[in-house]
Amino acid sequence: MYKEIVDFIKRLYKTESFIPLHSPLFIGNEKKYLEECIDSTFVSSVGKYVDKFEELAASYTGAKKAVVCLNGTNALYIALKLVGVKEDDEVITQALTFIATANAISYTGAHPVFIDVDKETMGLSPDALNKWLNENAVLKNGICYNSKTGRRIKACIPMHTFGHPVRLEELIGVCKKYSIELIEDAAESLGSFYKEKHTGTFGKIGILSFNGNKTITTGGGGMLLFNDESMAQHAKHLTTQAKIPHAWEFSHDHIGYNYRMPNINAALGCAQMEQLDKFLKSKRLIAMEYEKLFKDSSIGFFKEPKDCESNYWLNVIILPNKVERDAFLKYSNENGVMTRPIWQLMNRMPMFKACQTDELVNSFWFEERVVNLPSGVIQI
Numbered sequence: 001m002y003k004e005i006v007d008f009i010k011r012l013y014k015t016e017s018f019i020p021l022h023s024p025l026f027i028g029n030e031k032k033y034l035e036e037c038i039d040s041t042f043v044s045s046v047g048k049y050v051d052k053f054e055e056l057a058a059s060y061t062g063a064k065k066a067v068v069c070l071n072g073t074n075a076l077y078i079a080l081k082l083v084g085v086k087e088d089d090e091v092i093t094q095a096l097t098f099i100a101t102a103n104a105i106s107y108t109g110a111h112p113v114f115i116d117v118d119k120e121t122m123g124l125s126p127d128a129l130n131k132w133l134n135e136n137a138v139l140k141n142g143i144c145y146n147s148k149t150g151r152r153i154k155a156c157i158p159m160h161t162f163g164h165p166v167r168l169e170e171l172i173g174v175c176k177k178y179s180i181e182l183i184e185d186a187a188e189s190l191g192s193f194y195k196e197k198h199t200g201t202f203g204k205i206g207i208l209s210f211n212g213n214k215t216i217t218t219g220g221g222g223m224l225l226f227n228d229e230s231m232a233q234h235a236k237h238l239t240t241q242a243k244i245p246h247a248w249e250f251s252h253d254h255i256g257y258n259y260r261m262p263n264i265n266a267a268l269g270c271a272q273m274e275q276l277d278k279f280l281k282s283k284r285l286i287a288m289e290y291e292k293l294f295k296d297s298s299i300g301f302f303k304e305p306k307d308c309e310s311n312y313w314l315n316v317i318i319l320p321n322k323v324e325r326d327a328f329l330k331y332s333n334e335n336g337v338m339t340r341p342i343w344q345l346m347n348r349m350p351m352f353k354a355c356q357t358d359e360l361v362n363s364f365w366f367e368e369r370v371v372n373l374p375s376g377v378i379q380i
């Protein structure tokens with residue numbers, strides 16, 4: 001079966017050369033817009049593309065405002081600061097996520113708490129969240145505290161794993177019940193919709209990543225999505241050194257950050273946004289091909305959750321156990337097809353070992369079985 005899969009992927013990508021997991025594709029106005037930046041010398045903090053990219057992303061996602069920054073990790077950090085996360089608070093996220101989610105929580109001085117994921121979404125489980133809060137949280141004057149540690153539980157960050165939306169409505173309900181701010185880590189889910197609404201627009205703030213391996217890229221880049229315009233304005237202010245606008249004076253009213261995305265990266269983003277629909281179409285076709293391949297197999301293909309449209313950022317197969325997972329990883333990587341296991345659970349890392357968790361039953365299950373297959377756009 002392993003050979004059959006590898007041969008299938010080579011036929012799908014029409015090559016005998018090495019097939020990466022997800023490489024970017026530049027087939028539109030990328031060179032034209034980059035040349036324009038270079039010719040005009042506006043490659044850095046001034047230029048028209050930053051505003052344009054923010055407008056394009058807000059219009060596509062349906063967010064009221066979008067604010068670009070240097071990457072998804074600092075977008076998460078700013079989001080946490082904006083909802084008021086402070087040192088020694090607790091912030092809940094899923095154990096099965098990319099390290100950036102947990103790192104961003106740590107940058108604020110807060111303590112991450114790792115909760116289990118759903119079998120149907122691979123993202124934070126509202127049932128597990130509700131259970132953990134039921135056992136550990138108390139509300140005092142509308143503020144949620146951990147009854148065991150005494151710390152404030154300020155925010156929760158579900159992540160849309162590999163582009164598959166989490167059960168947002170239920171998560172929103174649980175967070176509301178416990179007065180916890182919801183931030184969506186939508187780094188992987190540009191082009192994914194939950195009940196026809198774009199991921200990243202349900203929580204108080206959502207974030208996107210435009211790293212080179214994502215559905216579209218700006219080289220490196222991130223974005224904050226807002227429904228609240230004044231919060232977006234504050235984000236823009238904070239990410240641009242908190243400078244008070246003035247023709248020549250240098251005056252600043254906060255400790256700000258130099259997180260502004262350069263115009264040259266935003267130019268790439270504008271050109272890539274023009275390709276997004278085409279890219280998503282291709283990715284869906286690839287996912288359908290994989291789904292057919294694994295239809296009657298002992299290897300499962302992970303499909304988009306109910307009521308959701310996934311971007312199928314990275315396609316997922318579920319091997320029967322860890323031994324088979326490792327054997328397939330070895331075979332495919334030795335035969336020119338890049339495949340990857342899912343991330344190790346956050347609570348396995350030395351810096352997060354002491355963090356609170358629940359039983360993480362589904363997280364452990366996925367950790368042993370998931371393999372990502374090549375999912376980059378195929379030019380038709």
Ligand SMILES: Cc1ncc(COP(=O)(O)O)c(C=O)c1O
Nearest residue numbers: 071072073098100101187209211
């Ligand atoms: C789930 C998740 N969160 C956050 C990030 C951080 O994004 P960036 O690499 O742009 O900092 C990434 C990806 O790279 C991610 O996959």
